[in-house]
Amino acid sequence: MKKVWLPLAFIALIGLLAAGLRLNPREVPSPLVGKPAPPFELPLLHAPDKRFTQKEMLGSVWVLNVWASWCPPCLAEHPVVTDLAKSVPVVGLNYKDAREDALPWLKRNGDPYRLSVYDAAGRIAIDYGVYGVPETYVIDRQGIIRYKHIGPLTPDVARDKLRPLVKELGGG
């Protein structure tokens, strides 16, 4: 009886550790999913004298994409964001960047954003629980955060998660 028991316990332990290794510690579940998008009012990246608040998006399903010109993964996900922006409005949150870097970056790589807000101090990003750019949020018509993706978007994530969710929420 003991002879079966010990190897079984050992295999169970290996299984537990193997499952643990497969988890991505970077993907911290956000407490914000299911909660209203934190309010902000920020100047536009392109027009410092104009301001934008998340309230203006009430009534539509939209995507908030946190990006910066100094962030290589943002460049990597840029084609995916560009593609996504064809079917759902994407608002950029330009994070701890400088206008003189961010604007040429958009010129070089294309600007898929409906608009980008300029969060030079990163204060609003803290309210959104951002800890590594890029991060992407799907926000519903009522202004509730429905999904958060941490790290660069891949075509797979856009196809399997974002698009179906946007469609389900009645956007796009």
Place this chain on the structure above:
Amino acid sequence: MARLLVLLLFPVAALGQSPDLDKRVSALAEELRCLVCQNQTLADSHAPLAIDLRNQIREQLAGGASEREVREYMVARYGDFVLYRPPLKMTTVALWLGPFALVIAGLALLVRRLRRPRPPEPALSAAERERAAKLLE
């Protein structure tokens, strides 16, 4: 003049001159996790976000917030994961009680094994006894 400029530009730095506040900020930063470099506390980390969050802590404490309020502020944004001492709830029961459960299970196994009656020593046959005696000579 220069001093005034510094005060205007870095109100946070100016507030930091109170050593008491410094102590509270670092005590709190010691028990919050830096999400960029996850095995470091906010106090240890030099990541830009950790610096921002330390400034947040300082600003809020200086503004009269309690330690609990600052902790709640962080949890609302980053989840229980930011706490190095997570609260005891359904999702963290295994974390808190797991080690004790393992120790108790181990002790139970040990006790069971120690209590098990030992099988009696096999008696030696006459031939074996003779051989042993010979070896001992």
